[in-house]
Amino acid sequence: MRLVTRARLKSPWILHFDCGSCNGCDIEILAALTPKFDAERLGVVNIGDPKQADVIVVTGPANPRSARALRSLYEQTPDPKVVVAVGACAATGGVFRNCENVFGGVDKVIPVDVYVPGCAARPEQIIDGLLLALRKLKEKDGG
Amino acid sequence: MVSMETVFSAVALVAAPFAGGLLMGVDRKITARMQSRMGPPVLQPFYDVLKLWGKSPVITSRLQPILAFGYLGFSFLSVALLLFGGDLLSIVFTAALAEVCIVTVSMSAKSPYSYLGGRRELFCMLSTEPLMILSALSIYIVTRSFIVENVLTFEEPLLPLLPGAFIVTGIVLLIEMRKSPFDVSASSHAHQEIVRGVYTELSGYTMALVEVGHWIRTVLVLSIASIFWAPNILVGWGLALALLFMVILADNAFPRLSWQRMVKTSWALGFALIAANVLLLVVTGGATI
Numbered sequence: 001m002r003l004v005t006r007a008r009l010k011s012p013w014i015l016h017f018d019c020g021s022c023n024g025c026d027i028e029i030l031a032a033l034t035p036k037f038d039a040e041r042l043g044v045v046n047i048g049d050p051k052q053a054d055v056i057v058v059t060g061p062a063n064p065r066s067a068r069a070l071r072s073l074y075e076q077t078p079d080p081k082v083v084v085a086v087g088a089c090a091a092t093g094g095v096f097r098n099c100e101n102v103f104g105g106v107d108k109v110i111p112v113d114v115y116v117p118g119c120a121a122r123p124e125q126i127i128d129g130l131l132l133a134l135r136k137l138k139e140k141d142g143g
Numbered sequence: 144m145v146s147m148e149t150v151f152s153a154v155a156l157v158a159a160p161f162a163g164g165l166l167m168g169v170d171r172k173i174t175a176r177m178q179s180r181m182g183p184p185v186l187q188p189f190y191d192v193l194k195l196w197g198k199s200p201v202i203t204s205r206l207q208p209i210l211a212f213g214y215l216g217f218s219f220l221s222v223a224l225l226l227f228g229g230d231l232l233s234i235v236f237t238a239a240l241a242e243v244c245i246v247t248v249s250m251s252a253k254s255p256y257s258y259l260g261g262r263r264e265l266f267c268m269l270s271t272e273p274l275m276i277l278s279a280l281s282i283y284i285v286t287r288s289f290i291v292e293n294v295l296t297f298e299e300p301l302l303p304l305l306p307g308a309f310i311v312t313g314i315v316l317l318i319e320m321r322k323s324p325f326d327v328s329a330s331s332h333a334h335q336e337i338v339r340g341v342y343t344e345l346s347g348y349t350m351a352l353v354e355v356g357h358w359i360r361t362v363l364v365l366s367i368a369s370i371f372w373a374p375n376i377l378v379g380w381g382l383a384l385a386l387l388f389m390v391i392l393a394d395n396a397f398p399r400l401s402w403q404r405m406v407k408t409s410w411a412l413g414f415a416l417i418a419a420n421v422l423l424l425v426v427t428g429g430a431t432i
């Protein structure tokens with residue numbers, strides 16, 4: 001495996017974006033980063049800057065308001081990148097599914113690589129999702 | 144004929160970035176342990192930089208790449224000057240040049256966060272530069288030389304004579320490593336927006352270059368701290384690492400101060416410590432002015 005690819009798998013910097021969730025999944029994402037779950041031991045850093053991010057972690061359903069911001073963030077994130085949709089909302093629209101302002105899952109706006117189920121998703125699942133995303137990143141790299 | 148010392152200096156120069164990266168890794172590990180976390184592997188900073196190097200960059204201003212190289216280059220030059228026994232003042236000025244590069248990088252991008260970060264970086268410079276010059280001056284008062292080679296061969300260890308200057312070097316290290324309470328322009332932790340202002344517009348290889356430059360600058364300040372026990376380089380580096388540990392402790396114990404307070408605190412502490420130190424030297428006859 002190339003040195004850079006190997007480094008990439010050990011250093012996933014995440015960009016966390018809330019598309020309009022109830023905040024439940026966002027709290028769980030932050031919980032995954034706190035000392036109890038300590039996602040930083042896997043190199044995960046919540047960087048918040050799309051230009052430096054490798055993994056875009058999205059919560060909440062896609063809607064016309066947030067779609068613009070989401071698309072912009074996706075475009076600002078340089079390749080290689082992966083998208084993780086956290087929670088039922090981000091996957092399908094969840095409890096907001098039939099609201100008139102909701103498109104559905106975030107995959108209606110940007111391509112999604114990994115779906116983490118749950119309402120709210122558990123921190124362990126989110127970390128699992130991140131690891132799966134890294135495997136996809138490796139595949140994208142041809143590794 | 145190349146002397147042994149030159150070979151040693153050249154090897155140390157090549158090793159400087161690696162040592163810096165390793166120190167950053169150890170810093171992250173110790174910080175994690177202090178917060179009862181496991182923390183990332185010690186080699187994490189190297190993974191981060193390698194990854195950044197391989198990522199497609201987003202260049203937001205035309206000056207960005209050249210100035211990122213400038214930051215790394217001048218940081219390297221300042222360490223080289225130190226290792227090859229140059230002049231303490233020219234080391235301080237070369238390090239300042241690197242700082243000018245990073246300020247210009249942040250101010251050249253059209254982003255309010257980055258711009259403010261650059262402005263705050265200027266205040267960091269304003270805090271560290273006078274302290275570094277004063278430390279160098281107090282070393283001069285004792286050893287009668289600014290040349291590192293002469294300072295290193297001074298018969299006595301400097302720490303008992305210049306404890307004030309040593310603490311001032313610690314304050315410089317605190318600001319230089321962007322640690323709380325003085326992490327106003329950027330932070331080594333996963334903060335966002337204005338707290339990492341200087342880094343906001345950097346990405347890919349420009350970010351990697353700046354990161355390595357930062358490692359080298361940390362090594363520079365630590366090497367300056369190690370001069371305070373020049374007769375025995377191991378004791379010197381022990382002292383420098385103890386200083387590093389104190390900085391990490393401070394980072395985890397103190398909240399962030401505003402940049403105004405940073406300038407005031409560092410100036411007040413720095414000037415007072417150096418003045419008291421020099422006064423003590425004159426009274427005890429350790430030096431003549």
Ligand code: SF4
Pocket residue numbers: 021022023024025026059060086087088089090094095118119120121
């Ligand atoms: S999936 Fe459930 S917990 Fe998560 S954001 Fe949607 S409604 Fe909230």
